[in-house]
Amino acid sequence: MTVFEPISVPDPSAESSAADFSVRVAEERFIEAMGLAHEEDRLPRIAGRLVGLLILSPEPVRFDHLAARLRVSRASISTNTRLLENMGVIQRVTRPGDRRDYFKINEEPGLLLRIVDRYRARQASAEEMKRALLPEPDAGGVVAERLDRFIRFYSILADSLNSVLAAMAGGDGNSRPGTA
Amino acid sequence: MTVFEPISVPDPSAESSAADFSVRVAEERFIEAMGLAHEEDRLPRIAGRLVGLLILSPEPVRFDHLAARLRVSRASISTNTRLLENMGVIQRVTRPGDRRDYFKINEEPGLLLRIVDRYRARQASAEEMKRALLPEPDAGGVVAERLDRFIRFYSILADSLNSVLAAMAGGDGNSRPGTA
DNA sequence: CGGTTTGTTTTGTCAAGACTGAACACGATG
DNA sequence: CATCGTGTTCAGTCTTGACAAAACAAACCG
Numbered sequence: 001m002t003v004f005e006p007i008s009v010p011d012p013s014a015e016s017s018a019a020d021f022s023v024r025v026a027e028e029r030f031i032e033a034m035g036l037a038h039e040e041d042r043l044p045r046i047a048g049r050l051v052g053l054l055i056l057s058p059e060p061v062r063f064d065h066l067a068a069r070l071r072v073s074r075a076s077i078s079t080n081t082r083l084l085e086n087m088g089v090i091q092r093v094t095r096p097g098d099r100r101d102y103f104k105i106n107e108e109p110g111l112l113l114r115i116v117d118r119y120r121a122r123q124a125s126a127e128e129m130k131r132a133l134l135p136e137p138d139a140g141g142v143v144a145e146r147l148d149r150f151i152r153f154y155s156i157l158a159d160s161l162n163s164v165l166a167a168m169a170g171g172d173g174n175s176r177p178g179t180a
Numbered sequence: 181m182t183v184f185e186p187i188s189v190p191d192p193s194a195e196s197s198a199a200d201f202s203v204r205v206a207e208e209r210f211i212e213a214m215g216l217a218h219e220e221d222r223l224p225r226i227a228g229r230l231v232g233l234l235i236l237s238p239e240p241v242r243f244d245h246l247a248a249r250l251r252v253s254r255a256s257i258s259t260n261t262r263l264l265e266n267m268g269v270i271q272r273v274t275r276p277g278d279r280r281d282y283f284k285i286n287e288e289p290g291l292l293l294r295i296v297d298r299y300r301a302r303q304a305s306a307e308e309m310k311r312a313l314l315p316e317p318d319a320g321g322v323v324a325e326r327l328d329r330f331i332r333f334y335s336i337l338a339d340s341l342n343s344v345l346a347a348m349a350g351g352d353g354n355s356r357p358g359t360a
Numbered sequence: 361c362g363g364t365t366t367g368t369t370t371t372g373t374c375a376a377g378a379c380t381g382a383a384c385a386c387g388a389t390g
Numbered sequence: 391c392a393t394c395g396t397g398t399t400c401a402g403t404c405t406t407g408a409c410a411a412a413a414c415a416a417a418c419c420g
Binding site for chain 3: 044045046072073074075076079099
């Protein structure tokens, strides 16, 4: 899970212009928005903020830098980076001769596959129900129709999601086998 | 929010065959699956079960019947039906001369619009960030590209979701203005 | 007017889990 | 070896939210 990569030290010459400031504010907003968004997906808010911050960071970011920037404990950084790393959303980056850990977002959209799975699961349980209902087409009239819509909807949804993923992976030079 | 509709009294002649039983089991599983699925969407589990049960009910179901069937308190039914009703997922059905409330699922996929909104929101916050980043195209190189992918993905996703919704509404005889 | 049925609101309890500080592990370094 | 730097794990706190029981409200009925 560990990526090996040369790190270019972030430029410490901090000239702060007016534009710089507005960018900083926008970053704050974006990071917070990502926190909220991921919370909706049942992920810790900190994990979301982490993702937001890493999206905005051209270079891998140091572990303790993350803690300082987001103003949370190192423990939280440790927990949430591990979580995101396992999910394939971010990558841990190390450099020989440097004991510290850096993190970068994974350019491959790992998170989205999870969404597809969720939709597929719903489709599946509707299909199972429909099969169980088959013996009696009588009372199943309205219900069977509903289930059909349900199944159709989630199936189309998952399919189109997959095709978007495939398209982006293709345009990006990355291939994701087994999901087309 | 209240629908006005004649109610056909559910047939109390309960002849239970073997097939009937397996259907009952399948229903249980389906309802439970819907409970879990909705929990993932940050809705109370009971709300999800409610939806599951109502999907499987050809006729509107009585308030206290819901409590009995799902074995939860009337308080929970009250809270969760109100929640789902406000979200447009289910409809309260009343009948003149009958003080009791019945519920049915809304055949229009109200819940899904919420998903679209979520995706649009993410797209929007990425767009905002990108705009704020514009003044400095320098450091924005990698980041701007990421944001672009981000925006593109969620935009396509929301669009395709919308078109699925539109298609289903069309094939279903229902029109949803303002979402094409 | 009581009393009954039906649904709502309030209040309290309980569990889940996010987050932290502190202890810990472990390698590097003087 | 003592110490520092770095990340992880553990134990505890605090918040959130689901759920229920009970009090409540309102419509109906005798």
